[in-house]
Amino acid sequence: MPSPRPLRADARRNREALLEAAREAFLADEDAHVEEIARRAGVAVGTLYRHFDTREALVAEVYRQEVAELCAAPARLLAQHSPDEALRAFLLLLVEHSAVSKGMGEALESIMATDSPVFDDARTEMARALDHLLATGAAAGLIRDGVSGRVVLRGLGGICSMRANGWQEDAIRIATILYDGLRHEAASTAGSRP
Amino acid sequence: MPSPRPLRADARRNREALLEAAREAFLADEDAHVEEIARRAGVAVGTLYRHFDTREALVAEVYRQEVAELCAAPARLLAQHSPDEALRAFLLLLVEHSAVSKGMGEALESIMATDSPVFDDARTEMARALDHLLATGAAAGLIRDGVSGRVVLRGLGGICSMRANGWQEDAIRIATILYDGLRHEAASTAGSRP
DNA sequence: CACCAAACGGAGTCGGACTCACCTTAGGGA
DNA sequence: TCCCTAAGGTGAGTCCGACTCCGTTTGGTG
Numbered sequence: 001m002p003s004p005r006p007l008r009a010d011a012r013r014n015r016e017a018l019l020e021a022a023r024e025a026f027l028a029d030e031d032a033h034v035e036e037i038a039r040r041a042g043v044a045v046g047t048l049y050r051h052f053d054t055r056e057a058l059v060a061e062v063y064r065q066e067v068a069e070l071c072a073a074p075a076r077l078l079a080q081h082s083p084d085e086a087l088r089a090f091l092l093l094l095v096e097h098s099a100v101s102k103g104m105g106e107a108l109e110s111i112m113a114t115d116s117p118v119f120d121d122a123r124t125e126m127a128r129a130l131d132h133l134l135a136t137g138a139a140a141g142l143i144r145d146g147v148s149g150r151v152v153l154r155g156l157g158g159i160c161s162m163r164a165n166g167w168q169e170d171a172i173r174i175a176t177i178l179y180d181g182l183r184h185e186a187a188s189t190a191g192s193r194p
Numbered sequence: 195m196p197s198p199r200p201l202r203a204d205a206r207r208n209r210e211a212l213l214e215a216a217r218e219a220f221l222a223d224e225d226a227h228v229e230e231i232a233r234r235a236g237v238a239v240g241t242l243y244r245h246f247d248t249r250e251a252l253v254a255e256v257y258r259q260e261v262a263e264l265c266a267a268p269a270r271l272l273a274q275h276s277p278d279e280a281l282r283a284f285l286l287l288l289v290e291h292s293a294v295s296k297g298m299g300e301a302l303e304s305i306m307a308t309d310s311p312v313f314d315d316a317r318t319e320m321a322r323a324l325d326h327l328l329a330t331g332a333a334a335g336l337i338r339d340g341v342s343g344r345v346v347l348r349g350l351g352g353i354c355s356m357r358a359n360g361w362q363e364d365a366i367r368i369a370t371i372l373y374d375g376l377r378h379e380a381a382s383t384a385g386s387r388p
Numbered sequence: 389c390a391c392c393a394a395a396c397g398g399a400g401t402c403g404g405a406c407t408c409a410c411c412t413t414a415g416g417g418a
Numbered sequence: 419t420c421c422c423t424a425a426g427g428t429g430a431g432t433c434c435g436a437c438t439c440c441g442t443t444t445g446g447t448g
Contacts, residue, residue: 033436035436049438147371151364181371181374
């Protein structure tokens with residue numbers, strides 16, 4: 001049940017090459033074609049499709065790795081800052097990450113917009129990481145409670161799906177507004193917790 | 195310079211039919227094919243392409259009309275409620291509008307994500323409408339100042355680009371958080387105004 | 389080193405958006 | 419009323435990208 005077969009050496013190498021090529025391609029050009037990615041990886045399209053069912057599956061895998069990296073951030077930030085500072089830092093980190101890799105925004109967007117099982121793990125992991133951050137803050141009375149990581153994650157989707165000019169300043173402002181909204185123990189409530 | 199030629203009667207009729215067919219098609223099925231839209235309108239694809247350069251141009255026009263409708267809302271709400279209540283009502287109205295027409299979310303997303311001149315008018319109009327709302331609120335001391343309609347609009351993009359299950363409750367919560375963040379005269383600031 | 393299942397290559401299929409050469413018709417003028 | 423003509427309509431065909439399929443190659447095992 002764990003792994004039926006260990007994957008042949010050349011296959012593993014090609015898989016790696018494809019992921020790397022895809023990452024590069026997506027960073028350079030948002031809608032890179034499968035042929036182009038395969039070429040970069042030095043394989044034929046058939047090989048690409050042996051490893052990834054569809055173009056989207058490849059995209060998903062690349063972004064899953066990216067997201068996993070981001071998921072480690074909240075715990076690290078909590079170790080270094082107060083919970084509310086950690087929250088703010090995380091929001092801004094996310095904006096920065098989006099700036100570095102334009103592809104990232106699309107990833108979050110997809111993660112949010114689909115029910116695809118491909119993204120479920122990433123979503124869950126990220127939500128858990130954020131839950132930790134929010135719960136710690138709420139326990140300290142610094143952040144409003146009753147807000148789940150999943151909800152905040154969706155708010156972030158809006159930040160990262162923007163690619164028009166001047167988006168980055170706007171993203172920082174939105175992150176700040178969200179942060180203030182979360183920190184502020186609101187007079188208004190939004191119904192039962194999600 | 196106003197209009198070079200007045201457009202023949204049958205052409206105008208077909209144009210209307212296409213827009214109507216497209217609206218229906220997009221409401222029913224997010225990625226309706228051009229053939230399908232043409233069929234619904236009772237014309238051939240060639241006719242569709244005589245009126246709209248690309249599929250996207252057609253989408254843009256349909257959504258431009260939708261957006262124009264939403265743009266009228268802030269002024270109306272201000273006439274009936276206090277500025278902060280009007281703001282909250284508008285945010286929730288937007289969520290509701292998204293619920294009714296799934297296509298709407300994609301529209302806002304596109305409006306935000308592209309620099310396409312197609313959407314410039316809609317964006318500007320909407321931003322102006324929101325500016326009015328925000329400025330009125332700020333003047334009354336009910337809403338933080340220094341926030342432009344454009345910025346809030348981008349925050350809304352996040353609300354409306356969500357289509358996963360349970361999105362609507364989450365959208366309402368995010369709208370509320372944004373609202374609280376905007377109303378709250380923040381201790382923190384987000385740099386100079388955008 | 390012989391074998392064979394796993395992996396690879398790449399021409400071919402398929403499904404969309406879009407085009408273009410020809411046909412149809414609204415509507416203005418004689 | 420009936421041409422005449424340019425605006426408008428048609429739909430088979432092109433193009434282009436994701437994806438498939440089967441003949442060929444190769445890692446790794448006895």
